[in-house]
Every structure is written in C-alpha cells, then in structure tokens.
Amino acid sequence: MSDLEKSNLENLQSQILAAVAAAADEAALEAVRVAALGKKGSISALLATLGKMSPEERKTEGAAINLAKTVVSDALAARRDILKNAALDARLASETIDVTLPLRETPAELGRIHPLSQVMDELTTIFADMGFAIAEGPDIETDDYNFTKLNFPVGHPAREMHDTFFFNPKEDGSRKLLRTHTSPVQVRTMLSQTPPIRVVCPGRTYRIDSDATHTPQFHQVEGLVIDKGSHLGHLKWILHEFCKAFFEVDNINMRFRPSFFPFTEPSLEVDIQCRRDKGEIRFGEGEDWLEILGCGMVHPNVLTACGIDPEVYQGFAWGMGIDRIAMLKYGMSDLRQLFEADVRFLNHYGFKPLDVPTLAGGLSNP
Numbered sequence: 251m252s253d254l255e256k257s258n259l260e261n262l263q264s265q266i267l268a269a270v271a272a273a274a275d276e277a278a279l280e281a282v283r284v285a286a287l288g289k290k291g292s293i294s295a296l297l298a299t300l301g302k303m304s305p306e307e308r309k310t311e312g313a314a315i316n317l318a319k320t321v322v323s324d325a326l327a328a329r330r331d332i333l334k335n336a337a338l339d340a341r342l343a344s345e346t347i348d349v350t351l352p353l354r355e356t357p358a359e360l361g362r363i364h365p366l367s368q369v370m371d372e373l374t375t376i377f378a379d380m381g382f383a384i385a386e387g388p389d390i391e392t393d394d395y396n397f398t399k400l401n402f403p404v405g406h407p408a409r410e411m412h413d414t415f416f417f418n419p420k421e422d423g424s425r426k427l428l429r430t431h432t433s434p435v436q437v438r439t440m441l442s443q444t445p446p447i448r449v450v451c452p453g454r455t456y457r458i459d460s461d462a463t464h465t466p467q468f469h470q471v472e473g474l475v476i477d478k479g480s481h482l483g484h485l486k487w488i489l490h491e492f493c494k495a496f497f498e499v500d501n502i503n504m505r506f507r508p509s510f511f512p513f514t515e516p517s518l519e520v521d522i523q524c525r526r527d528k529g530e531i532r533f534g535e536g537e538d539w540l541e542i543l544g545c546g547m548v549h550p551n552v553l554t555a556c557g558i559d560p561e562v563y564q565g566f567a568w569g570m571g572i573d574r575i576a577m578l579k580y581g582m583s584d585l586r587q588l589f590e591a592d593v594r595f596l597n598h599y600g601f602k603p604l605d606v607p608t609l610a611g612g613l614s615n616p
C-alpha cells in the first residue's frame with residue numbers, strides 16, 4: 251500500500267470518526283453509518299476494489315481497509331449507546347408524573363348502578379350489619395311454596411289477593427307460577443335450615459297489574475327471624491333501626507296499625523312520619539304518614555308447614571316493596587322509568603359503581 255493510499259484511508263477514517271462524534275441524535279448517526287458502511291458507502295466502496303488487486307496487494311490493503319471498517323463499526327456502536335442513554339435521560343428529565351393527581355374515570359367507572367340495585371345493596375348492607383344472612387331463590391315457583399305453605403289454603407279467597415301469572419298446567423294438574431312475593435325464599439330457608447334463623451330475601455316479584463303506579467314485575471325485600479323467644483318488641487326495634495339507617499336520619503316516628511296477611515298473626519302495617527312539600531318528601535319530621543311495609547308474627551300454620559314446631563319456636567317477618575321506596579328516597583316521579591332502561595335516566599339517577607354503600611362510609615354517597 252502506497253503512503254498516499256495509506257494516508258487517504260487514514261483521512262477517510264478520521265473524517266468518519268469525526269462525523270460519528272458530531273452526530274447529535276440516532277437519526278444523524280444512522281446517516282453516518284449508511285454513508286460509510288452502507289451499500290454505496292465510502293468504506294464499502296474501498297472493499298469493492300479488493301477484487302481487482304493482485305494477491306499481495308489484497309493482503310496488505312484488505313487488512314488495512316477491514317481494520318478501518320472495524321474501527322468505524324465500534325465507534326458507531328459506542329456512539330449509539332451514548333445517544334440512546336442521552337435520549338432516555340432527556341425523557342426522564344422532561345416527562346414528570348404527578349402521582350397525586352386524581353384518576354381519570356375508567357370505562358368501568360363511567361357505568362352507573364341502577365337505583366333499584368343501589369337500594370337493594372343499601373337494604374342488604376343494613377340487615378347484614380344486624381347479623382342477617384341474605385338469601386335468594388327462583389323467580390319461577392311452585393303453588394305450594396308461593397301459597398299453600400304460607401297458609402293460603404287451596405281455593406281460599408286470599409289467593410285472589412294476588413293476581414298471579416300461572417304457567418300452563420302439567421299432566422298431573424300442578425302448575426308453576428311467577429312468584430307473587432319473595433316469601434317462598436323464606437319457606438325454602440325454613441325447610442332447609444334449623445332455627446335460629448335470621449334471613450333477608452331481596453328479589454324480583456310478579457303480579458298481573460299495570461298502571462301508573464304498578465308494573466307487572468316489581469321488587470320486594472322480606473325479612474324473617476325464627477328463634478325461641480322472638481316477639482313483636484324485637485320486630486319493632488329492628489324496623490326502627492332499619493328505617494333510621496335507610497332514610498339516613500337520626501330519628502323517625504313509626505306507627506303500627508292492625509292489618510291482615512294470611513301468613514302472619516297478628517299482622518301489622520307500618521307507617522313512617524314524613525313531610526311533603528312541593529313534591530319533595532322529608533323523613534324524620536312533619537305531620538304526614540307514609541305506609542312503607544307490612545309485618546307480623548309468623549302464623550303457626552306456616553311454621554308447621556315448614557317443619558318448625560310452633561310450640562318451641564316463634565318468629566316474625568316483614569315485607570316491603572322496594573320500587574316505591576327507591577322512588578321516594580331518590581326523588582323520582584314515575585315508577586315506570588325504573589324499568590325503561592333509558593341511559594339518560596341512569597346517568598341522572600344512577601350511582602357510581604365504586605361508591606359501594608357502607609354503614610361507616612355513607613349509604614348513598616350523595
């Protein structure tokens with residue numbers, strides 16, 4: 251290799267190394283690499299001349315050019331590492347995250363809990379805190395569990411109190427029905443458990459009824475206590491505690507009136523005191539009364555039909571419709587809106603999915 255060629259190669263190498271050192275970012279560095287080692291690069295062009303040389307020339311020239319290629323490659327790799335680290339440092343310096351900022355609403359949080367689901371959660375939270383278990387059962391029931399075991403004798407006019415949806419009768423004449431109340435869940439509980447029993451049963455119920463204040467499908471919650479010394483005093487305390495917790499007031503006056511249900515004796519209806527003004531209703535004050543539930547001591551015939559000896563155990567039970575209570579508590583005007591699945595209604599009256607009702611943290615998170 252002549253001295254001239256040697257100094258040309260050295261010049262080229264130092265030019266490329268200077269360009270490598272001057273490359274300010276990874277894109278500029280890539281341009282330097284392509285210009286030196288790419289298909290039409292300066293070092294690649296020198297390597298292409300080797301083929302036309304004599305074997306001796308090729309030996310010395312080849313070694314020198316390949317050495318230059320290695321030096322350039324190493325320099326490119328070293329510079330690439332530096333630029334990569336610098337890019338990361340720059341991002342770390344410029345992109346700061348304020349971890350104290352509130353979270354944006356995720357898609358799951360944008361959904362809303364239907365007010366009826368909310369009210370059911372509130373009710374079960376209150377009774378669970380008092381030590382009640384929550385039980386559910388099928389919507390399609392037998393005549394036996396919905397009526398007969400609850401002291402509605404076959405052919406008794408009390409059955410006409412409920413406008414029942416019946417299924418077509420089977421060969422043997424028996425016919426299933428859509429439960430008209432949640433009481434069959436308590437029947438199932440009494441048949442499958444031994445007292446003491448403390449259970450609350452929320453769920454869907456059905457009656458043939460459809461107007462401004464009735465929908466054919468509605469909701470109830472019922473409660474049942476069976477123990478040896480259970481009496482009306484316990485029932486009144488439970489209902490009073492429940493009403494204060496549910497309506498979120500420190501005190502509320504209640505009125506117990508005599509009534510009739512086939513499955514309780516005595517039977518009572520319960521009103522709570524309230525004030526109505528300009529469409530708004532307030533609890534824990536006022537001179538008006540609002541009927542909210544029915545209750546009583548479980549009829550001995552019901553206990554016997556459900557395998558419990560009425561000479562040993564007493565029980566009390568209550569039942570309330572949830573739909574009207576939900577409307578009253580949350581100021582809705584039309585019962586039927588509850589069942590129309592209109593997202594505008596849900597956006598207005600729905601509850602945030604993560605605001606789960608708790609007694610300590612607030613039932614309804616207004």
Ligand code: 2NL
Pocket residue numbers: 433434436437470472474511513514543544545546547548549552567568569570571
């Ligand atoms: C009302 C009244 C009531 C019951 C439901 C019940 C259940 C069994 C035995 C005895 Cl298994 N009673 N439930 C008792 C009294 C009243 O509901 O007006 N509901 C909307």
